Amino acid sequence: MNIAFFGSSLVSAYWNGAATYYRGIIKTLHRLEYSITFYEPDIYERQANRDIDDPDYAKVVVYQPSKNDLGKCMNQALKADIIIKASGVGVFDQELEEEILKIRKPDQQIIFWDVDAPATLDRVINNSDDYFRKLIPQYDQILTYGGGKPVEEAYRLLGARDCTSIYNAFDPETHHVVKPQEEYVCDLAFLGNRLPDREKRVEQYFIEVARALPDKKFILGGSGWDNKALPDNIKYIGHVPTKDHNAFNCSPLAILNISRDSMASYGFSPATRVFEAAGAGACIISDAWNGISEFFKPQEEIIVAHSPANVKEVLKFLNKKRAREIGQAALEKAQNSHTYDHRARQLKTILQPKPSVV
Template sequence: MKNQLKIAFYGSSLVSAYWNGAATYYRGIIKELNRLGHQVTFYEPDAYERQQHRDIPDPEWATVVVYENNEESAQQVLAQAATADIVIKASGVGVFDELLEAEVLKRRQPHQLVIFWDVDAPATLERMTNNPEDPFRALVPQYDMILTYGGGQPVIDAYTEFGASRCIPIYNALDPETHYPVPEEEKFKCDLAFLGNRLPDREARVEEFFLKAAAQLPEQTFKIGGSGWGDKHMPSNIEYIGHVYTKEHNAFNCTPKAVLNISRDSMAKMGFSPATRVFEAAGAGACIITDYWIGIDFFFEPGKEILVAGSGDEVTEILSKLSAEEASAIGAAAKERVLKSHTYAHRALEADKLFKAHFELTNSASV
C-alpha cells in the first residue's frame, strides 16, 4: 500500500467562497491531506461568477483545474481521473451534478476507490426521500463509501437505508492558519453579527433568531453579512454589509461582542451538523450564540464554550445580559476547545485512515 495517493476531486470551487459555503471545508481538508503526502487535483466548473470572485489564488497544496460550463468540458475532466487512486464527487457542484455522479462510477478503474462526499447530506437525503425517481438513489450503493460534512448517526442510518455500503461523517473544523484572532475593525463593530447567504431553508430561522432579537433590542446594534439580503425588510438597528470575503472573516468574528450561528432547516432537523463558520468563529476567539440543534455538546460545552438559544426570545435574553467580559471568556474557551479537538488536521487523519484501510483491505482480498 503506497502512502502517497493521487486524488481527483470534483467539487463546486476550491478558490472561491462566492455562493459556495463549502469552500473553507474543502480547503481545510485538502490542505491537510496534502501534508499527509497525498496529491489532490480539484476540478471545478466556471459557474456562478465564482472565478470572478476568487478569495485565493491557486494554492500550492492542490492542483486546480477550472473547466468550462458545458458537458463536453465536464467529460474531458472526467477522463483525467483515470490515473487517480481515489475519485471523489462532492455534492452541490452546481452544474452537471447528475452527469458527474454517474460518470465517476461508469469510468471507475479496477484499482480506484470512488467516493461521494456529501457536503449537504440532510438536503440530499430529503430530496431522495421525496422523489422515488431521483437518479442518485440507484447510484448510492455503487460508491465505495459516502463521506458527509456532518449529520451523525441520523445521516449514517438514512444513507444505510438507501443502500450505502459505508457512510462516515467527516465534520467541519478549524484551519488555525486561516482563522485566528486579529485586531478589531470599526466596520464590523456591533453587539451581534450574523454571516450567511440568503437561502430558502434558512430565511425563516434568520427572521426568528436574528431579526426578532434585533426588533426586541432597539438600543443594541446588529450587522448581517452574506449574499442576497439587500432587499430584505429589517429593523433599523440592523446594518446589511453585503458579501464578506474570507480574508475579512477573522475581523468579522473578532470585532462584535457576539456572533450568531443559524442553521439551515434541514441541518438543524438532522443535528450533528455544525456549520464551518462555527469553527472559524471559535478559532478567532468569538463568543458564539447558536440556535439549538442535537449534538452541540459533542463539539462544545454549552454555557462555557458556546451559548445556545432555542428561539429569538432566548437570543434576546442572552444578549440583554451578556457582558463584554463574559463574551471574551466564552470566546477564549471556544478557541481552546477547537485547537485541542477540532482542527482540519484531526479530520484529515480520519479520512487518511479510511482511505488506507480500504486499500489494505482490497490488497489483502486480491492476494
C-alpha cells in the same frame, strides 16, 4: 497517492459555503502526501470573485460548463487512485455522479462526499424515483460533513456500503484571533447567504430580535439579502471575503449561528462558521440542535438559544468580560479538538485505494 476531486470551488467562497471546508480538508491531505487535483466549473461568477490564488496544496482545474470540457476532466481523473465527487457542484451533478461509476477502474476508490447530507437525504427519501437513490450502493464510501449517526444510518438504510461523518473544523493558519475592526463592531453579527431553508430562522433569531432591541447594533453579512426589509439597527454589508472573516468574528460582542432547517432537523451538523468563529475566539450564540454538546459545552464554550426570546435575553445581559470568557473557552476547545489535523485521523484510514486485481 493521487486524488481527483470534483467540487463547487476551492478558490472562491462566493455563493460557496463549502470553500473553507474544502481548503482545510485538502490542505490536510496534502500534508499527508496526497496529490490532489480539484476540478471546479466556471459558474455563478465565482472566478470573478476569487478570494485566493491557486494554492500550493492542490492543482486547480477550472472547466467551462460544457459536456466537452467535463469529458476532458473525467478522462484526466481516470489516472487518479481515488475519485471524489462532492455534492452541489452546481452543473452536471447527475452526469458526474453517474459517469464516474461507469468509467471506474477496478483498483480505483470512488467516493461521494455529501456537503449537504440532510438536504440530499430528504430529497432521496421523499422521492423513490430520484436518480441518486440507485447510485448510493455503488460508491465505495459516502462521506458527509455533518449529520453524525442519524445521517450515517439513513445512508446505510439506503444501501450505502459505508458512511462516515467528517465534521467541519478550522485551520489555525487561516482562522485566528485578530484585533477588532471598527466597521464590524456591534452587539451581534450573523454571516450567511440567503437560502430558502434558512431565511425563516434568520428572520426569527436575528431580524426580529434586532427589531425588539432598537438600542443594540447588528451586522448582517452574506450574499442575497439586498432586498430584504431590515430594521435601521441592522447594517447589511454583503459578501464578506474569507480574508475578512477573522475581523468579522473578533469585532462584535457576539456572533450568531443559525442552522438551516434540514441540518437542524437531523442535528449533529455544526456549520463551518461555528469552528471558524471559535478559532477566532468569538463568543458564539447558536440556535439549539441535537448534538451540539458533542462539540462545545453549552453555556460555557457556546451559548445555546432555544428560542429567539433566549437571544434577546442573552443580549440584554451579556457583557464584554463574559463574552471574552466564553470566546476563550471556545478557542481552547477548537484548538484541542476541532482542527483539520484532527479530522485527518479519520481520513487517513478511509482514503485507501482498493487492492489491484491480479
